[in-house]
Amino acid sequence: xxxxxxxxxxxxxxxxxxxxxxxxxxxxxxxxxxxxxxxxxxxxxxxxxxxxxxxxxxxxxxxxxxxxxxxxxxxxxxxxxxxxxxxxxxxxxxxxxxxxxxxxxxxxxxxxxxxxxxxxxxxxxxxxxxxxxxxxxxxxxxxxxxxxxxxxxxxxxxxxxxxxxxxxxxxxxxxxxxxxxxxxxxxxxxxxxxxxxxxxxxxxxxxxxxxxxxxxxxxxxxxxxxxxxxxxxxxxxxxxxxxxxxxxxxxxxxxxxxxxxxxxxxxxxxxxxxxxxxxxxxxxxxxxxxxxxxxxxxxxxxxxxxxxxxxxxxxxxxxxxxxxxxxxxxxxxxxxxxxxxxxxxxxxxxxxxxxxxxxxxxxxxxxxxxxxxxxxxxxxxxxxxxxxxxxxxxxxxxxxxxxxxxxxxxxxxxxxxxxxxxxxxxxxxxxxxxxxxxxxxxxxxxxxxxxxxxxxxxxxxxxx
Numbered sequence: 001x002x003x004x005x006x007x008x009x010x011x012x013x014x015x016x017x018x019x020x021x022x023x024x025x026x027x028x029x030x031x032x033x034x035x036x037x038x039x040x041x042x043x044x045x046x047x048x049x050x051x052x053x054x055x056x057x058x059x060x061x062x063x064x065x066x067x068x069x070x071x072x073x074x075x076x077x078x079x080x081x082x083x084x085x086x087x088x089x090x091x092x093x094x095x096x097x098x099x100x101x102x103x104x105x106x107x108x109x110x111x112x113x114x115x116x117x118x119x120x121x122x123x124x125x126x127x128x129x130x131x132x133x134x135x136x137x138x139x140x141x142x143x144x145x146x147x148x149x150x151x152x153x154x155x156x157x158x159x160x161x162x163x164x165x166x167x168x169x170x171x172x173x174x175x176x177x178x179x180x181x182x183x184x185x186x187x188x189x190x191x192x193x194x195x196x197x198x199x200x201x202x203x204x205x206x207x208x209x210x211x212x213x214x215x216x217x218x219x220x221x222x223x224x225x226x227x228x229x230x231x232x233x234x235x236x237x238x239x240x241x242x243x244x245x246x247x248x249x250x251x252x253x254x255x256x257x258x259x260x261x262x263x264x265x266x267x268x269x270x271x272x273x274x275x276x277x278x279x280x281x282x283x284x285x286x287x288x289x290x291x292x293x294x295x296x297x298x299x300x301x302x303x304x305x306x307x308x309x310x311x312x313x314x315x316x317x318x319x320x321x322x323x324x325x326x327x328x329x330x331x332x333x334x335x336x337x338x339x340x341x342x343x344x345x346x347x348x349x350x351x352x353x354x355x356x357x358x359x360x361x362x363x364x365x366x367x368x369x370x371x372x373x374x375x376x377x378x379x380x381x382x383x384x385x386x387x388x389x390x391x392x393x394x395x396x397x398x399x400x401x402x403x404x405x406x407x408x409x410x411x412x413x414x415x416x417x418x419x420x421x422x423x424x425x426x427x428x429x430x431x432x433x434x435x436x437x438x439x440x441x442x443x444x445x446x447x448x449x450x451x452x453x454x455x456x457x458x459x460x461x462x463x464x
Contacts, residue, residue, distance in 0.1 A: 040083040045241050046278025047089030048251040049080035054100060058184035064096055064194065067182040077184075087181075091237055092197035094278040095164065099196075101188045104160040106171065108138050115267040117282035118163055118233075119367070123147070126369035130359070134268060135285050136163065142287070149291040149315075150175075158297045162232060162285070166193035177299020198231025198296075201326075202350050204389075206334040207239060208343055208361070215365055216272065217264040222257035224281070224364040226345050228328025232293050233283040234347055236364055238263045240277040253277065265365040281365055286347075288355055288374070291315050292325040301325060308414050316353055318385070318411045326351035333390030335401060335434060344370065344434060346390040346403060354383050354408065354425070356390065358437060371437030375425065379439045384408030384426030392434050403434040407444065 029042040050056050055064040056078055063069075065088065066077035074085055082089030098116075105112040119130035123142045126133070133142065137156045145152040148159075157173045167173035169182075170191045181194030210221035225239035240261040241253025255261035255277060262274035265281050275281055285293075292315035295301050302313045303323050311323035320326065330348030337343075343364070347357040358370035375383040388406035395402055407428030412418050428444035 038084040041081045042083045043081045043251075044089050045253045046091065046251060047080045047082045047093055048249060049078045050249040052249075054186055055096075055184050055190060058186075062184060064093075064183050064190075065181055066184045068180060068194075071180065087194065090197075091235070091278055091280065094276065095196050095280055096192045096194070098279060099164050099192050100190055101186070102164070102191055104163070104165045104167075104171070104191070105137055106156060108140065108156075114160075114163060114165075115269045115271065115273070116163055116280070117265065117268055118285065119282060120285045121287050121369070123287070126372070128368060130282070130284060130367045130369055131266070135159065136268070143290075147287065147290045148294060150294050150297075154294075154297075158294060161193070161297050162293055164192050164196045166191060175298055177297065195231075198229040198233070198327075200227060200229045202329045202331065203228040204331040205239075206332040206345055208334060208336050208364070210343075210364065211338055213341055215264040217274075219258040219262070219264065221263055221364060222255065222261060224263070224361070226332055226334070226361065228330070228332065228347065228349075228352075230325065230327050230329055231296060232285050232289050232327050234286075234328040234332075235283045236281040236361065236367065238275050238277050238279050238281060242277045251277070263365060282367065284359075284367070286328070286355070286357065288349075288353055289327045292327065295325050308416055310411065310414075316351060318354075320351050320411065321414050324351075326353075328352055328357075330386055331389040333392060333403065333405075335392040344392075346392075346434075348386040348388065348390060348405070350387050350409075351385060354385055356383075356386050356405065358403075358434070370435070373432070373437055379442065380430065382407050382425050382428040382444045383430070384410045398433070398440065400436070401434040402440055403432050405430055 029038060031037050031039045056062050058066050061076045063078035069077040072085055072087055079088045079093045102114040103112045104114050118135040120133055120135040122133045137159050143159060145155050148155060150158055154175050157167045157171060161167045161176055166179055168176040170189055179193050179195060183190040205225045205227040207223060207225050209223050214220050223239035225237040228234045241255040242251040243261045244254050244256050246252045262276050263281060264272055264274055267273045295315055304311050305322055307321040310319035311321055313323045314320045315325050328347050328349055329352045330350035333346035335344040341362055343362045345359045345361050349355050354375040357372045360368040360370050373380050375381060385408045387409045390403050390405040392401050392403055407426045410423040410426040412423050428442055431441040432439055
């Protein structure tokens, strides 16, 4: 899994098939030079090259990166092979292929083709299916200039940019930052931006194999991957390998859960669509992150690397020393009960903030909001930045599974020599009901553990 920038790639094995010597079915993904780096010729499972279609039909050196591959250090503009180039291939390529020439509405109600599932929460708080509140310009109630931290004239372009549009090129948007990539010229403009997928820095993928669970078309889901990235999104991805029956130029793998290994979802236009392996089922933008989006949109992030004091330009709360915007940057926790089919994902933010979300992904094509906890939630005043990966266990005396997580990080610790006893948050341990989010037990600071309900069980008796 690439964890730097550009895209997310599955390198559990290399998908560059044959011809090979006896006993070989794939080229090794690591360089034979012994450096430990990816081979420049490795191809990840979700990466492809098809010179009969855009953007790969743009010429001998074609591909989406035709006009910028030299800056990447690549030999051509194709996504395959992707090797060590994090901008190429993977989920990033799948997003670009799916929404390559989408049109975006300049005003509410204007005709547009974009159909990407990007969800958010209403200003009054989430409830039920995430799909009831979409991150698009029609959501004028939740997505106001005030919460997005921009002037009114910027709102629609900012929202379209977050959804994937290269608004600077296709909408003559003077506020949007320049892209490092300029895609090939086409009769119908390529509207997607190369930076549609942000860096996956500290988040780690939570992978659920849904076994025999099937989508609306009756096909098995197979594997779904959940993770956060620092473009504001928490994503659900079709984590299956490509079908075993694929032949070049289609990406090739060993998936056999169905003939195409796709997952059927309802898109933003309420149409049933098949999402291929590596494709995005949906993404979610939490309202706590709205104010940080404009820094990405305008490309106005001012970094102070190596600093220990809070950066005044940091959009996160508390402010981070580097000034880099963070979102759901923590490792998500996961609960999966194969007997009942119940699946829950717990989203942590790390540097992104003092918050924790819980989503019901029992149906990965239709995520449901469960609850959220922030430092403003009663009983969680000591919650710091949520660096702890939430863990689900079952305890005696409590019917539902419980979620255990540390109190998090106090940015006071960014100082080289923080004063003893000066931390104001993070010095806590929390146990909550995993289904409801209700506080079960916690201990904090120098205080004695406080019982809420039911009585705590000694750690030695906690079981999976």
